[in-house]
Amino acid sequence: MNPFREDLVARSKAEPCTIVIFGATGDLTHRKLIPALYNLAADGELPTGIQIVGFARRDKSDEEFREGLANINEKVSRSGVDEEVWKPFIQSVVYHRSEFTDSEGYGRLAQLLDRIDEGRGGRGNRLFYIASAPEFFDDILLHLKQAGLNKARDGCWSRVIVEKPFGTDLKTAHHLNEVVNATFEEKDTYRIDHYLGKETAQNLMVLRFANAIFEPLWNSKHIDHVQITCSENLGMEGGRGAYYDGAGALRDMVQNHLLQLLALVAMEPPTDLSADGVRDEKVKVLRSLRHWDTPEKVAKNVVRAQYTAGHVDGEPVPGYREEDRVDPESRTEAYVALRLMIDTWRWSGVPFYIRMGKRLPKKSTEISVHFKDAPCVLFNTGCDGSAGDNVLVIRIQPDEGISLRMVSKIPGNSLRLEPVKMDFHYATSFGKASPEAYERLLLDAMAGDATLFARRDEVEEAWRFIDHIQHAWHQSKNPPPIAEFVAGSWGPVEADALLQEDDNQWRRL
């Protein structure tokens, strides 16, 4: 069957339901979830009959909750707010006040959901979205079970979406998985990783498997190395330091988003496009990562760093340890660069480099695939042994697109060569902005399609790899040092040295 058609069928399968958001007064609900649901409504993609229940601890009436959401809608909708859409949309939102640990509050929630279902003739699907602070995840799940809300009514479904962070190490992730799976079946569990919902991340599989030209080259014979860069210009604005200083770049972004991107780049073609077909292949990549399981290996393959005061976008910014709500003695990394090796036939000997940092010069996420050079016979290209000029760049954001760099002759009578770029921009080719990741993911959860959500084994495999590094940094007798870089620069010299050891260099973004 034509995959494009199949997708249309999947999208139309999003079913009416009640969405209960735990942590509804938090930042994520305001910045991402409500705007995503509104945008779906504006595009006519939200199934009719959706009801949204905001569950949180603060005292508020329905009206006050709605007003709080209305204040932010101008900023966040994709195409401005259409009052005709907003008015009925916001009327479908109600507020439910309760402590996360109060059984009685869940009893009242069950009654509220029953009343909503009555309006639908006694039927009702339920989507529980856990977006609270992570310390409440267990409590929420246990209380949902106690109140019987995890059980679907006949012919209906009950699903759960769990936000990040999914644990802080393998042990806590395993524990959380146990609690989740004791409450909801794995098929009803949606561990969200919003990077998987980004348009370009989804397009990675299409690029690789719908075009016959790339796959024959997609291996150690032709690829020299791969770089995955996620740079952010923001630091710890808005009190974010309180969470971030306890997490760090490795846990905040590498364990989840960036290892997921790596898995999409490196996986074998799945046998089909089913959720498990795709996730089976991704987890094999994670399982094949060579573990840096001694402090020496960590020191050789991983660089961590903090920024010192500098300038970003022409504005002075503080150093990491001077940031709001960051410990002045903090040893948390706000930048990390890693060399990863995937021990499979396909990738034997091909380094994958990941770097992620706050307070770098600009916001940009991209994957670059660096091909080996043409033989050094005719045109003197690649004669220094470094990676060649053929680079395939997949821009995840902003300016989503794909470009291919190749060598060309400069017009003229002499034979001079120069790299040129073939460039595809989503915005110009398709003439419209890509939907926000949360839109696609919410729709998929309503349709019962878990392809773009992380499965239990993926999350645990990723932690298994990350845990060794955390251990070397925080528990070994000789922890590798923390490097420094000036805010607004492209990271520490130690990260440059990491690539130079392999005769490579970071791509200039």
Ligand code: BG6
């Ligand atoms: C979040 C991290 O998961 O992703 C943040 O906690 C990070 O630290 C954010 O800034 C990046 O998301 P995006 O979609 O803006 O690239």
